[in-house]
Amino acid sequence: MTTVPNADEKFVGIQISPISFLDEGVDTVLDTLQNRVGVNVLMLGTVSWLGLKTGRSISHALDGWPDHGVPEPFKMKGGAYFNPDPAYYSGTFIKDFRAKDPEFEGKDILEMVIKPAHDRGMKVFIELMEPFFKYTGHGSTNTVEIPNLAQAMEVDIFGRLGGDPSTSHPDYRNWILSMIEDQVRNYDIDGVMWCNERNSPLDTLIQGDAPGDFSTHARREALERGIDVEACRKALLNLYDFMQEAKSGKTFADGAFITFIRELLANPEALIWERFWLERNKDLDREIYGLVKWCKPTLSFGLNVWNRNHFNIFRRAQWPWEEQTLYADWVKPITYQHQSGEIFAKELSFFQKTILRDFSPEDVTGVLYSILGLSEAPYGEVIQKGMDPDTYVYGQCADAVRGVNGRAKVYMGLGIDAPRVRADQAKCTPDIAYRSVMATYRARGQGVVLAPNYASMHLTNLDGVAKALTELGLK
Template sequence: MKPDPKEKFVGIQVSPISFVDEGVDQVLDTLKDRVGVNVLMLGTLSWLGLKTGRSISHKIDGWPDHGVHEPYSMKGGAYFKPDPRYYTKTMIKDFRAQDPEMGDTDILELVLPEAKKRGMKTYVELMEPFFKYAGHGSASAVEIPNLTHCLEIDCYGRTRDEPSTSNPDYRNWISSMIEDQVRNYDIDGFMWCNERNSPLDQMMQGQAPGDFSQASRREAIERGIDVEACRRAVIKMHEFIQAAHAGEEFDDGAFIEFLRVLMGNPEVLIWERFWLERNKDLDRELYGMVKWCKPTLDFGLNVWNRNHFNIFRRAQWPWVEQTMYADWVKPITYQHQSGEIWHKEFGFFQKSILRDFDPIEGAAVLSKMLGLKAAPLNKVIQAGMDPDDYVGGQCADAVRGVHGKAKVYMGIGIDAPRVREDQAICTPEIAYRSVMATYQAGGDGVVLSPNYSMMKLSNLDGVSKALTELGLKE
């Protein structure tokens, strides 16, 4: 059955710099007429090149067949004009972008009128963390006065490298700049992405976990949690994982020792659960706030691919729960790039709790448990993920998981940045098959990702071909 054109949702994530580089009319006409896009996911605030810059992988991928072919001196910040009335409850007030290429441009004022003339919807796209996110082309400096007072504290009392989402100033700033855009601009919706690592994530990746800042401690105590017992427990777990990484021998092997440490220190899971709920609270609060300001505004979740690559996160983030605070979900499935991401994600386990298993055999078992149908570990980077098995499979999982309580718009990777020369590349066929797989699996739409400024028009033509065959493009 072909999708209903009246329900068409073909979105694309697009950077402010593209409209300055190519002109608003050129970008919108290309996306609408050549590709078939009818929804813009506009990055309005970030310090990450992946969200608001030009190509961050041009040294490997080359430049796309449009736009300006030179690095962008992105400093990051807000690409709209913050209204001071909304920032009285936070010390974070001075965060307007100062990129020389953008000048004093308010990207929403620039794009919204022209998009509406063409019948295109505009959603604001935001992703947390906003700063210093490895692999996302982060700005080298974040010039926000006093932001250092909002940073997390790890289990040893050291300042970590990202703001605490429990810090009132930081949390109020997030809600303030979202309310600002909801009230002051005639947007059609929000897409919110929350990509924070939990304490267990952090430990598996070799980091000392947080967040033991005063704000987080206070919230935990209010929920009846013994913070010091949890801190001592996560130190024990961190010490074990560090020993596993270092090659220390364990009498019963690394996996049994992991279970032994976990059972001997159950507060690890108490802290993990507390952190998880506070993280989800942020999503829930933003959903409710947007709906209170404008009940008809769409609110969707851009859902991290680690949620389907990691067995712990898969259990922690059930789809049906997310429908309680989202009108739709966008599972990230950047198929050509994802072989390397799966390889990296499995590597965290293989270097720690699964280090005694043959890597190829261990990855095959986890792949089957997660329903990935991934290529063997020693070939998956070069092969990438198959659009039918991966995009279609993840779409089917999401459609089944939301139980009809939310729409599913699949995040289709078009030239998602590679990190290795031998990594699989995007092609028009991959783009075509990914779109077709989405609708064959019962998906309600697609979001072309992660950024138009990095996409080749020749690959977007594969999307156009699929949309034409589906009756979604004239």
């Protein structure tokens, strides 16, 4: 049975980059989204160096250009697309991060959008995703023009600088908090959506890379918690050696999976470091929630939750929904249905190269589907078919609703032309969009967020959303 919220509780959001308002004009974009689609909440990317968040389509080579906007690449530099107030950044060396894109010179995207949106009865949320500077496969820029950024980087088990800033480095952490406080206090926004997509040490090991964070500041925090940092580093080195042997094809008498469990039990300090890293990662989410509520207690705060959390057995255990209700008013599970087959296959490939290499992907897929509660196409077809809205979106929404247990709302993240990476990967269609919205409300979700970026969405696919909202009495 489909449950429809009251009209005054309607939440139909869309993630949108600043460039769309320049390409099409503020009034045109707002009128299109409100009148043609039925959107009433804008999730505006205000600070990013990622093309997925603040640029145009990053998969135009495969998908072609959408039926709106400017059909050419945007050579974005990235940064803040609002005017940062210097008064908020005394506690960090990251001070000059205003976007240098010539198209945005003299323009503040929040000043441009908030009043016209409010005049139409639409809400404006800021949308932010960490890591800010580097995200393989999502069109991130190669050069970030922030002096001394290298000094804030993570350090891996070999003492090498990593690819992302350390969230334990006070300058980086203070910058995140300052940048959010700046926007919350200085602009009449209606909410904040925060996304945290960092790989944990265990994630990194399974993917075949060297984990961190053994930077000076992270080490100090671990010592303050009574953790033997060097013992943890040595344990992770042992597991790293095993993963490299597994990837290289070494024969193990008891197979790779049993040997992995043996190595993990022999090196329990690795799990201590995993737990420490995980809690510090969650601490950042909690700190941001507390900051927002301290500044404006009634401001809405939600978590944009990585789809890897429901495709990876370890992350599924590490990120329970009930816990997240302690620091979120609502959650947005990412279920980019047509794209998700490839995401699942990619996640599986990490395990297949290491701890599950001795089993066929078909067999592993069946087992993981059973464990994770998925009922989708078999391994050999899931990339081409994607995941079905009536099972995947419905199932993930039902899981989230059950998990939050009334302590937070669930706004499903629905993929509308989410970027593809393969020509044979499933494409979005109006029917997929329509059925995804209907599945959300059938599973008792309270709203939807169309994602990941309006600049890459086809209006004809958004028409599928409009059709569903009309039938539900929400448009």
